[in-house]
Amino acid sequence: xxxxxxxxxxxxxxxxxxxxxxxxxxxxxxxxxxxxxxxxxxxxxxxxxxxxxxxxxxxxxxxxxxxxxxxxxxxxxxxxxxxxxxxxxxxxxxxxxxxxxxxxxxxxxxxxxxxxxxxxxxxxxxxxxxxxxxxxxxxxxxxxxxxxxxxxxxxxxxxxxxxxxxxxxxxxxxxxxxxxxxxxxxxxxxxxxxxxxxxxxxxxxxxxxxxxxxxxxxxxxxxxxxxxxxxxxxxxxxxxxxx
Amino acid sequence: xxxxxxxxxxxxxxxxxxxxxxxxxxxxxxxxxxxxxxxxxxxxxxxxxxxxxxxxxxxxxxxxxxxxxxxxxxxxxxxxxxxxxxxxxxxxxxxxxxxxxxxxxxxxxxxxxxxxxxxxxxxxxxxxxxxxxxxxxxxxxxxxxxxxxxxxxxxxxxxxxxxxxxxxxxxxxxxxxxxxxxxxxxxxxxxxxxxxxxxxxxxxxxxxxxxxxxxxxxxxxxxxxxxxxxxxxxxxxxxxxxxxxxxxxxxxxxxxxxxxxxxxxxxxxxxxxxxxxxxxxxxxxxxxxxxxxxxxxx
Numbered sequence: 390x391x392x393x394x395x396x397x398x399x400x401x402x403x404x405x406x407x408x409x410x411x412x413x414x415x416x417x418x419x420x421x422x423x424x425x426x427x428x429x430x431x432x433x434x435x436x437x438x439x440x441x442x443x444x445x446x447x448x449x450x451x452x453x454x455x456x457x458x459x460x461x462x463x464x465x466x467x468x469x470x471x472x473x474x475x476x477x478x479x480x481x482x483x484x485x486x487x488x489x490x491x492x493x494x495x496x497x498x499x500x501x502x503x504x505x506x507x508x509x510x511x512x513x514x515x516x517x518x519x520x521x522x523x524x525x526x527x528x529x530x531x532x533x534x535x536x537x538x539x540x541x542x543x544x545x546x547x548x549x550x551x552x553x554x555x556x557x558x559x560x561x562x563x564x565x566x567x568x569x570x571x572x573x574x575x576x577x578x579x580x581x582x583x584x585x586x587x588x589x590x591x592x593x594x595x596x597x598x599x600x601x602x603x604x605x606x607x608x609x610x611x612x613x614x615x616x617x618x619x620x621x622x623x624x625x626x627x628x629x630x631x632x
Numbered sequence: 633x634x635x636x637x638x639x640x641x642x643x644x645x646x647x648x649x650x651x652x653x654x655x656x657x658x659x660x661x662x663x664x665x666x667x668x669x670x671x672x673x674x675x676x677x678x679x680x681x682x683x684x685x686x687x688x689x690x691x692x693x694x695x696x697x698x699x700x701x702x703x704x705x706x707x708x709x710x711x712x713x714x715x716x717x718x719x720x721x722x723x724x725x726x727x728x729x730x731x732x733x734x735x736x737x738x739x740x741x742x743x744x745x746x747x748x749x750x751x752x753x754x755x756x757x758x759x760x761x762x763x764x765x766x767x768x769x770x771x772x773x774x775x776x777x778x779x780x781x782x783x784x785x786x787x788x789x790x791x792x793x794x795x796x797x798x799x800x801x802x803x804x805x806x807x808x809x810x811x812x813x814x815x816x817x818x819x820x821x822x823x824x825x826x827x828x829x830x831x832x833x834x835x836x837x838x839x840x841x842x843x844x845x846x847x848x849x850x851x852x853x854x855x856x857x858x859x860x861x862x863x864x865x866x867x868x869x870x871x872x873x874x875x876x877x878x879x880x881x882x883x884x885x886x887x888x889x890x891x892x893x894x895x896x897x898x899x900x901x902x903x904x905x906x907x908x909x910x911x912x913x914x915x916x917x918x919x920x921x922x923x924x925x926x927x928x929x930x
Contacts, residue, residue: 441904460903519919
């Protein structure tokens with residue numbers, strides 16, 4: 390399934406299907422989303438009064454757009470496959486956890502482990518993200534307009550993490566092959582994570598990510614790249630203290 | 633998991649609603665812990681009386697005539713207000729320690745939840761909704777308060793194992809997490825003369841803070857000490873007579889979110905605990921940083 394372009398999210402040629410969580414239950418919302426079949430005309434959804442609820446729009450597997458008007462709790466958009474979810478508020482722990490494709494845009498801040506284990510798609514956080522952003526990421530692209538907390542991209546395996554602000558302690562601890570781009574200060578790098586040269590291919594890749602995330606007025610050359618030193622791939626007794 | 637909440641009011645006009653606001657916050661986190669729940673409310677100080685909150689499994693017999701017998705024993709007026717399994721005993725501040733001792737002789741089975749000039753503590757096995765209903769917490773007024781809904785991981789599911797834990801006058805603490813060195817710290821504190829009522833790790837954290845403050849540290853300095861002396865996972869929310877503090881361990885895997893407006897400072901394990909507070913949409917909302925002490929005082 391092709392990734393949904395962000396620019397399409399706002400263009401609906403029909404009325405949204407509205408779920409007010411003051412009236413309907415979360416289970417009804419998620420069941421209605423899971424009932425969607427390919428080619429459904431119900432492509433625009435709106436969720437009102439989420440009030441920090443957990444698991445809003447988890448497991449959606451059709452290319453619809455979902456606008457959540459308020460802040461959500463744990464695991465919003467988890468396992469997302471192809472939908473475009475916009476949270477017009479902040480998101481609790483685990484937003485977009487294990488996302489496969491599609492996009493999630495958080496207009497406010499995100500809590501711990503945003504985008505954890507994500508395999509694909511794009512997660513954009515317009516505010517700050519907290520600790521463990523992109524932990525064990527496996528192919529997802531994450532763009533954070535603000536700062537990220539400690540232990541972000543821990544054991545990251547694949548994908549790209551772009552941070553326009555600062556990163557906390559132990560960035561990229563035990564990282565495998567993900568690429569980390571940070572524009573601001575990094576408090577400290579984790580085991581086996583090092584600063585790397587920004588080559589033409591990386592500048593191009595980063596420009597593409599910034600464009601997809603709707604970031605303007607920021608140049609790829611303002612970022613530093615970090616990644617794996619690859620010294621911990623195979624067990625070596627001399628590195629025992631670093632594992 | 634466990635769910636914890638705290639609310640420190642800056643705007644006096646909200647004080648009549650403290651119990652209702654704190655109850656609402658706690659009930660919203662019920663599914664974080666079904667085992668027990670508790671709440672500590674800091675009310676208005678009274679110049680000529682201090683309070684002891686007590687609990688009994690047989691309130692009908694234990695609380696009957698306790699005020700009369702206690703007044704006789706300590707030679708000072710005593711009043712008692714019974715609420716379900718709890719009661720608040722009031723007497724002159726200078727007589728509080730004497731009253732505490734006399735009570736344990738008169739009614740050996742009662743348990744002391746907390747004591748001080750302003751604090752009242754209500755905690756029982758059960759969900760937050762049941763606990764706040766049972767003690768009519770929604771009607772309580774006050775300046776600040778903390779609450780807890782427990783998923784038991786350390787020690788028994790009993791009234792005494794419920795939070796908040798109070799180990800000093802007007803001091804109490806709620807905890808989300810688990811400590812790994814609580815037995816060692818407990819032994820050190822016992823050597824110092826502190827007394828413990830449970831095997832619970834959180835009681836150790838509360839007693840640690842009481843001990844630090846008894847040595848002259850302020851709330852902020854005492855909380856700073858938890859970062860080096862307590863090992864394990866924790867988010868602590870602490871109340872003192874006029875203060876409110878928050879600290880998370882350096883790994884900070886236990887959730888926490890705070891909000892501040894001109895009217896209040898609020899803490900919740902999750903954002904949904906804060907959604908009904910006045911002006912929350914325009915509040916400054918943030919996650920407390922790991923290994924960082926936050927505290928406010930009136």
